[in-house]
Amino acid sequence: MRTYLVTGGAGFIGSNYIHYMLKKYGDEIRVINVDKLTYAGNLENLKDIEKRENYVFIQADICDSEKINHIFEENEIDRVVHFAAESHVDRSITDPEIFVKTNVLGTSVMLNAAKKAWEQPDGTFKKDKKFLHVSTDEVYGSLENSDEFFYETTPYDPHSPYSASKASSDMLVKSYIDTYRFPANITNCSNNYGPYQFPEKLIPLIINNSLQGKKIPVYGDGKNVRDWLYVEDHAKAIDMVQEKGKLFEKYNIGGHNEKQNIEIIHIILETLHNMLPEDDARKSRINESLITYVTDRKGHDRRYAISPDKMKKETGWVPDTMFSEGIRLTVKWYLDHQDWMKNVTSGEYQNYYKKMYDAKTE
Ligand code: NAD
Ligand code: TYD
Secondary structure (H helix, E strand, C coil), X not given: CEEEEEECCCCHHHHHHHHHHHXXXXXXXXXXXXXCCCCCCCHHHHHHHXXXXXXXXXXXXXXXXXXXXXXXXXXXXXEEEECCXXXXXXXXXXXXXXXXXXXXXXXXXXXXXXXXXXXXXXXXXXXXXXXXXXXXXHHHCCCCCCCCCECCCCCCCCCCHHHHHHHHHHHHHHXXXXXXXXXXEEEEECEEECCCCCCCCHHHXXXXXXXXXXXXXXXXXXXXXXXXXXXXXXXXXXXXXXXXXXXXXXXXXXXXXXXXXXXXXXXXXXXXXXXXXXXXXXXXXXCHHHEEEECCCCCCCCECCECCHHHHHHXXXXXXXXXXXXXXXXXXXXXXXXXXXXXXXXXXHHHHHHHHHHCCCC
């Protein structure tokens, strides 16, 4: 039975990936989920699978090399899928240091532990061991023109402390591939959306604020473009890279779904409005009057757009979920899981929201 070590599995993409993998492979695989459980990690995301015999959760910090090495010593790990990271650009602007620590140092610890466990006396690696480093399109910087795309060969040009820390971690993984022929892949994906995303990110923030009758803060002119992918399609892509991709290669993942932030806001307002029943008191107040323009994010990247050509050609991956369907599923999920939202936004989130948004003027 193949054993997966998933880092950051109680966060947004990691928990969706674990759901996807256990649904796809059932009892054929074993999953060890290693997560520190920061504000972004929530075991409720995996409640439905926590009792499975082929799933284990270990609370650990990826910067803790002793603990991470111990996990490798105690288990024959076949695949590492490394999601754990600090992931929010706005937080990286106010508190960059933790991004360097977790994203760079943590990745270094993961690489060293896997190398130690998998390297053989002659310097080659045990058969069929693979490490996948999950990264972002933000490492490529910002595009200006609508006919430009990020390719795997696009030079790195990160602007935020978040993207700089992810770029650094990508470079570390690349150096292990180049120096040791360490069996790894790097994937750079566009913005994800879907269930279990923490409401500090744009799409769940719009849904949450709208339902509460709170203003929807739009940074700058609202015309910044992001390339949105339904999270399950990202999970599928990661699996396909490990199963069908070429080892040592880097793959860009995206679904050619570029939208301005303001377009996203309009789509969600309309979807929410249509989905709420007639007798729901919130229905009438979900409209454009909630939109408010606020001070722009510092260093705000204008446009991201991925070319997924290599991914399609070499692994056969194509996204399954069109944006119209994905956004309907997402809004419905949040409507059906309002307790989840209540739990993750109680306590610390209130302080975060106040700190981040009270400073932004209209
Ligand atoms: P997230 O913030 O929702 O989850 C991150 C998880 O990592 C959390 O469970 C958190 O507890 C855990 N974690 C943080 N620090 C840790 C540490 N020191 N040790 C162990 N666990 C720790 O993030 P996400 O949106 O699910 O992103 C996952 C990965 O995918 C990240 O590496 C991110 O850079 C990358 N990515 C995200 C997107 C996106 O749109 N969200 C797009 C492309 C790539
Ligand atoms: P976000 O979800 O933080 O993802 P990223 O910055 O990693 O792309 O933001 C997506 C876009 O939405 C980005 O251009 C910033 C913008 N944005 C707002 O306009 N208002 C908000 O309150 C947030 C959180 C983001």
